[in-house]
Amino acid sequence: MRLICPCCGWRDRREFTYMGADDYLHRPVPDAPPEAWDEYLHNRTNPAGAARDLWYHDPCGTWVCITRDTITHAVTDGTRLEDAQ
């Protein structure tokens, strides 16, 4: 599996560390209702098709939002986290 780092280009999966779905980009405000926090912390969709995940490129220190397809395994995009938010 190869992923795209916005700094380094296509790199082997072993250079990356997985964080989770891009739901982590949408943190509720501190006084949001418990349902919003429950949604943020625990509930994930299980898409067949396009999925967005957060990965860390260990060698260069860049957080990346990867777009991939869970059916074909195609990796189509890698965006710096600050640009993805």
Added chain:
Amino acid sequence: MIELTPAPAFAALSLPVTGAGTRIDALPPARITALAPYCGQLQALHALLGGFPEPGQVLELDGLRLVWAGRDLAFAFGEALPTGIEAHAALTDQSDGWAGLSLTGPGAEALLARRLPFDVRRMAVPGAARSLLGHMPVLVIALGRDEFELWLWRSMAACVLHHLTPV
């Protein structure tokens, strides 16, 4: 004050090593300063230094080699940092933490191809890349198609050399 004795990183290891069309030798210790530009200071830093490396770039400037070393980070190799630079970037002396190896010869690319998880043949010359050798972080500098520098954490010098040594 305690007087410390400088010791080369590869002193106990038998270098140079040759084989598989490659010669691996230790590089002399370098003054390395990490430059991390402060928010909004990149242009000022650019003007002061005469350039700042984009991802993958190596810039040979006046008495200073600037190497891209990660996201918003460059390593300056050399002593000649301009005065006033500390206003524009966080500076960290990295000299003691890193050790350098030179890999030269027609077999160098093939040797690295077996050990690094990316294609060094696609590196620009001169060019820089961060990657992993085994589990160890490295900074690869391509100076020619048959001339590479490998900078690694000094504490892992023996282990890197073990992984590199042609069988």
